[in-house]
Amino acid sequence: MADTPWWASENVWRKWAIWITAFMAVVLIFLTFDTVAKITAGGERVPGYDVINKRIFYTFNPDRNMQEPVIGGDAPLFGKMMSAAEAEELVNLGKLTVQAKNCMNCHTLLGNGAYYAPDLTKAWLDPAWGAESVREQLMVSFLMDPTTNARTYGTGRRMPQLGITEDEAKGVVAFLKWMSSIDTNGFPKGFTPIRQEESS
Amino acid sequence: MIDPVATHNILAAAVAGALVILFGALYALLFALARLKQRPAFMLWAYLSYMFLVGAVAVLSVTLNMHGFWQLVAAVMVVGYFIAPRLIWRLCAGTHGPEISSELGAIRN
Amino acid sequence: MSIAALDSANLNAGQKVAVKYFTVAMVLFLAQCLFGMLAGLQYLQPDFLYNVLDFNVNRMVHINAMVVWMLFGFIGSVYWLVEDESGTELVGAKLANLNFWILTLAVTVVVLVYLFVQTGPGTKETIWFINEGREYIEAPRWADFGIVVCVLIFFYNVAATFMKGKWSGISGVLVLDLVALAGLYLAGMFYTTNISMDQHWWWWVIHLWVEATWEVLVGCIMAWGLMKTLGARRKIVTTWLYIEVALMFGSGILGLGHHYFWIGTPEYWFTIGGFFSALEPIPLVAMVVHAVYDSGTHNFRNSNHPALAWLIAHAFGNFFGAGVWGFMHTLPQINLYTHGTQWTASHGHLAFFGAYATIIIAMIYIAVQKWRGDVWMSGDLADKGWKWKWSLGLLNVGVIGMTVALLISGYEQSFVERALEGSTWGGYFSAQTQPWFVQGMHWRMLFGWVTTAGVVLLLWDLATIGKTETRRAIDPTATPATT
Numbered sequence: 001m002a003d004t005p006w007w008a009s010e011n012v013w014r015k016w017a018i019w020i021t022a023f024m025a026v027v028l029i030f031l032t033f034d035t036v037a038k039i040t041a042g043g044e045r046v047p048g049y050d051v052i053n054k055r056i057f058y059t060f061n062p063d064r065n066m067q068e069p070v071i072g073g074d075a076p077l078f079g080k081m082m083s084a085a086e087a088e089e090l091v092n093l094g095k096l097t098v099q100a101k102n103c104m105n106c107h108t109l110l111g112n113g114a115y116y117a118p119d120l121t122k123a124w125l126d127p128a129w130g131a132e133s134v135r136e137q138l139m140v141s142f143l144m145d146p147t148t149n150a151r152t153y154g155t156g157r158r159m160p161q162l163g164i165t166e167d168e169a170k171g172v173v174a175f176l177k178w179m180s181s182i183d184t185n186g187f188p189k190g191f192t193p194i195r196q197e198e199s200s
Numbered sequence: 201m202i203d204p205v206a207t208h209n210i211l212a213a214a215v216a217g218a219l220v221i222l223f224g225a226l227y228a229l230l231f232a233l234a235r236l237k238q239r240p241a242f243m244l245w246a247y248l249s250y251m252f253l254v255g256a257v258a259v260l261s262v263t264l265n266m267h268g269f270w271q272l273v274a275a276v277m278v279v280g281y282f283i284a285p286r287l288i289w290r291l292c293a294g295t296h297g298p299e300i301s302s303e304l305g306a307i308r309n
Numbered sequence: 310m311s312i313a314a315l316d317s318a319n320l321n322a323g324q325k326v327a328v329k330y331f332t333v334a335m336v337l338f339l340a341q342c343l344f345g346m347l348a349g350l351q352y353l354q355p356d357f358l359y360n361v362l363d364f365n366v367n368r369m370v371h372i373n374a375m376v377v378w379m380l381f382g383f384i385g386s387v388y389w390l391v392e393d394e395s396g397t398e399l400v401g402a403k404l405a406n407l408n409f410w411i412l413t414l415a416v417t418v419v420v421l422v423y424l425f426v427q428t429g430p431g432t433k434e435t436i437w438f439i440n441e442g443r444e445y446i447e448a449p450r451w452a453d454f455g456i457v458v459c460v461l462i463f464f465y466n467v468a469a470t471f472m473k474g475k476w477s478g479i480s481g482v483l484v485l486d487l488v489a490l491a492g493l494y495l496a497g498m499f500y501t502t503n504i505s506m507d508q509h510w511w512w513w514v515i516h517l518w519v520e521a522t523w524e525v526l527v528g529c530i531m532a533w534g535l536m537k538t539l540g541a542r543r544k545i546v547t548t549w550l551y552i553e554v555a556l557m558f559g560s561g562i563l564g565l566g567h568h569y570f571w572i573g574t575p576e577y578w579f580t581i582g583g584f585f586s587a588l589e590p591i592p593l594v595a596m597v598v599h600a601v602y603d604s605g606t607h608n609f610r611n612s613n614h615p616a617l618a619w620l621i622a623h624a625f626g627n628f629f630g631a632g633v634w635g636f637m638h639t640l641p642q643i644n645l646y647t648h649g650t651q652w653t654a655s656h657g658h659l660a661f662f663g664a665y666a667t668i669i670i671a672m673i674y675i676a677v678q679k680w681r682g683d684v685w686m687s688g689d690l691a692d693k694g695w696k697w698k699w700s701l702g703l704l705n706v707g708v709i710g711m712t713v714a715l716l717i718s719g720y721e722q723s724f725v726e727r728a729l730e731g732s733t734w735g736g737y738f739s740a741q742t743q744p745w746f747v748q749g750m751h752w753r754m755l756f757g758w759v760t761t762a763g764v765v766l767l768l769w770d771l772a773t774i775g776k777t778e779t780r781r782a783i784d785p786t787a788t789p790a791t792t
Contacts, residue, residue, distance in 0.1 A: 008294025010544055013551035014478065020555045024562035031581070039505040039573050046505045046573050064576075065201055092502040097431030099442030099500075105365035110508055110572040111649030113444055115722075116352070116364045118737040119649055128734040147360070153738030156355040160363040168431045179504055185579075187571035189204065189645045192731035202579055204645045207728040211720065214647075217637040221590050225628060228594045232601035264642035269580055273587050273640075280591065288595045292602040295548045 045183040050087040052077045052177045058125065058193045066186030077174055078136060087174070094175025097168040106159070109179070111187060116157065124173075124180035125193040132194060136173055143169040203265035213263040216256045220277060223253035228285040235289055254278055312682040313778050319682045322402040323392040323470075328680060329409050330385030331673045333416075335768055337378035338666070340420075342761040344370040349757050352750045366427050369440075369447050370420060375661060376445055377416055382669030383526055384463055387483065389676060390533045391467055397474030401466050408466075412459045419452050436500060443507070445515055446497045453498045460491045478547035482554060483529040490522045505573030512568040519661075520589075520631075521561040527668050528553045534620075538613060538675065541603075549599065553592060560588040570641045571648055579641045586639040593632045596624065612782040613678050613686045615697040615774070619671035622705055626663020634659050634712070646727040651749070652719030659712040662704075670767065677771055678782060685780035696770035700763045707760030711753050718749030 006012055042048035047069075055072035074081070082090065098104070104113035107120050118126075128151075129135035142149045144166060146159035164172070205213045227249040234242030260266075261274040311318065317325050348367040351357055358367075392399055399405060422439055429435030436442070437450045448456065464487050471480045497514035501507050532550045535541040566582025611617045634656040638647040647653065674697075678686050688694075722740045730736025740746055 004297055005294045008291055008297070008548070010478065010548045010551065013548050013555065017482075017551040017554040017558070021558040021562070024558055028562055028565065031577075035509065035569070035574050035578075036506070038575050039503070039509060041503045041506075045575065046503065049502070065203060088502065093431055095502045095504065095507075096433065096436070096500075100431045100435035100440065101428045102365045102369060102440055102442045102447070104442060104444050105368045105447075106363075108649040109504060112508060112511075112572070113649070114365070114368050115649065115651055115654060116348075116368070118734045119732070122732075123734075126734045152355070153735070154742045155738055157351075157364075157741075158355065158359065160360050160365075162428055163430075165430070171431065175504075182505055182573040184571045184573060185576060185641075186204075187645060187648065188732035189727040190731045192733055201576075202641050202645075205642050207724070210643065210646060210724060210728060213643050214637045214720070217640070217643070218633045221593075221628075221633045221636045224590065224594055225597050225632070228597045229601060232598045236601055236605040260640075264640055266642075270583065270642075273583055276584070277587050280588070281594065284591055284594050285598050288598040289602065291552065292599055295545050296602070296606055 047071060047178070047181045048084065048087075049091045049174075049178055050082060050084045051181045052087050052091065052174050053081050056125065056177065056181045058122075058191065064186075067191060068183055068186075069181045071181060077177060078170060087178075090171050090174040091178045093168060093171030094173070094178075095171075097164065097172050098175060101162045101164065110182075110184060117159065119188055120176060120179070121182075121184060121188060122180050122191050122193070124177045125191070127192060127194045129194060135194070139173045139176070140166065140169040143172055201268075202270075203267065205264055209263040212259060216259040216263060219256035220253060220260060220281075223249050223256055224281040227253055227281065228288075231285045232289060250282060253281055312781060313684055313776055314682070315680050316682060317680070319680055321392045321398070323388045323390075323399040323405070324676070324679065326399070326402070326405040326409060327385040327389035328676055329406075330381045330388065331676055333413055334378040334381035334385060334669065335673065335771065337374045337381065337416075339761075339764050339768060341371055341374035341378060342757070342764050344368075344374065346754075346757050346761060349750070349754050353754060362424070363427075366423060370423055372445055373420075373423070373447055379523075379661075379665050379669060382665075382672065383523070383530075385676075386530045386669065386672045387463075387467055387487075387526075389672065390530070391470050392474075393537070394477060394480050394533060395471045395474030397470060399466065400469040400473055404462060405466050408459055408462045411455070415452055415455045415459075419448050422449070423447070433500065443497070443511060446511070450498065453494070457491065457494060457498075460487075460494070464488070464491060477543070479529055479532050479550060482525065482550055486522050486525045486529065490518065490526070493517050493522065508572040509569070509574060512565060512572075516565045516568055517562070520564060521558060523665065524557050524561065524592075525554055527665070528557070530668065530672065534672070534675070538611065538616065552595070556592040556595060560585050560591060564589050567639050567641075567644070570644060583640050586636065590632045590636060593628050597628075600624065610783060611687065612784070613674055614688055614694065615686060615701070615770075616671045616674040616678075618697070618701055619667050619674065622701065623663065623667035623671065626659065626667050626705075626708075628663070630656070630659030630661070630663035630712075634716075646723040647719065650719045650722040650726070651715045651746075652723060655712050655715035655719050658708060658715060662708045673771060674774075677774060681775045681778075683782045684775035684778045685782050686775060686778075687783065690774075691777050694774075696766055697774060700766035700770055703759050703763030703766060705763075707756045707758075707763050710756030710759060714749045714752035714756060718746045718753070721745040721749070 037043070039046045051071060053074060053076050055075035057070050057072060058067050059070050061068045098109070103109070103120070106114050106117040108115065109120050111119060111121065129138055143164045147161055150158040152158055227246050230242050230246035230249055234240065234246055257274050257277050261271065264270070266274055320328065344367045347358070347362065348364055348371055351364045351367065388405065426439050429439040439449055441447050441449055467487065468484050471484060493514055496510045528550055532546045535546055536543055563581055564585040566578045567586045569578035569582060638644055638652055638656070674686070678684055721743055725740035725743055726732060726736040730739055
């Protein structure tokens, strides 16, 4: 009776299973430390929350072969320059509202979520808002009363009334502005931003 | 760095990606059947499937504009899907070996 | 031992708990389909239930019902095999029952709040008590803690039972996998303003559950099932479980990288995600070869035809849903177009069904057979087994039909919205109104009806199969009379 060769034995494969799993887990943990450092707000890929005081636009970087966000001059949100703490507070209110209103089960953020409504990753820069000068107010009005302000582009899909207050709406706009400054490696593909007005 | 698929190649790239897996599995299936049934004709079909797999990888690497590192990924697929069924088969024979010989032994007794 | 009646005297203590979990799992499966149908209908009739039961609520219940019924199915499966595998009685049968009722009550409360409260103001309180607003793990924070406590009690029960009885390779892998499963859930239990950080850890839960720990859990259940239903030898089954763990964790852990292409994470994830995605189908190839090998070395006799049919559906569904549909659009060069479109929905439908729904249904058929006192469930059933055959057919045709319809819509969306129109909202809506997209949504709805009909028939069959049977099942592990 032939014995099981060593490379097919239970013991060897138990060890392999443990070592391979452990090795992959350790590699993942190392990469996680690096990634977490790189995506902490204030780093090069994910700007600090006070980026909402600045103009955000997009240019194509031929070296990376993708579009990337560029932070420009001052462009205060709702006409007010905010300190880092104020900006973080406002973006945080927006993020809380995005979660509390369950936005991700219609929209996608960074491409994750549901597909019933458009992606919000670059919503701040979307040409649908017409001109840069009016977009903040349009966005706030829309969020507070999406039924009346609905634009369904022929789909008939309207955002529901979610009882968003003015403060929450401003928070969401701040959150969206900040999110549009994240370097998403060129996602969404070939994004055409809102027509840029004279940069200050 | 990645060079995204060109608009007119999206469909070709998706189909090629699907075919890599389909032919990979078909090759594995036919290869295993050929070994099991000792039928060389099956092995011929297995290699034909593998040729299609190589073709699918080629289409994938052209449409996805694979350069540099990505060519390595393509090569890993071509080599990996060729040897994986063979290694797995050997592993099957290795792990089941004593069982078969003991069954044979039982029959002899 | 009675035959044909559902008699809990036929079950051991762990199995009595298991059938409770299975029952709730099947109710939630139906709920998943019903809310999926509502959400699907809203694509066609956007005014349907507008401002009453909006798409976001229906879609949330749809995906949450799925996650919870699958977890209930897994917990049930583990309770089903724990006494048999450990060779001793369940340590805390009463605790297990109490745990079941608490968990079920908590799930009910969460769903009622989803349906009747829906959303709250933008405060931490909303996240704690109403809805966390993060896809798949929307359950409010109080429920997160409840789930963790319940899972720990479950874990204690399982681990302590193995400690009292005997350990095996399968139970070792199973218990370690449960530790990972529970531990990973913690990665989703915190709030952060930073959406990139949020998504980064969110994928730890979603990917490392679905593409790693759930797969291995299924591997454990399969390993035990192969021994019980086909009489496979323990040593071989255990070795192969280790091989599968090595292959799945070897490719799946860093396969996490394919979710880190576009969420703000560094570019090196292209390399890692791309490479390991190419490796992820290898376990599937291994299964193909091994299945053929086994078919030649064993003279299997099967005593439960519905369960075997669902296991075959599992093999194909897993291969196509996870393998083919996954690799079709996983490399970043194409994923840039498909990420966040109906393409993902197409992949999700087939992969979850093929990899997990099928295996849990198979397990429930095995449970029903024992529950009715090892009743006959081979061919030649009283009513020719039309109910299980039709539900199998309807469910598979329904899910495959939805998958293909969503793929067509997804392809159209990727092409028009992303490739042609520069990924703007205008591009999005332009894609949503194209005839190909709209037709895809209609076909998806139609196949949704087929799927739901399949689920209804499945529940009817599970409740009645073997009821009028007088024959006892053949014993598959008995040595065949002749060789």
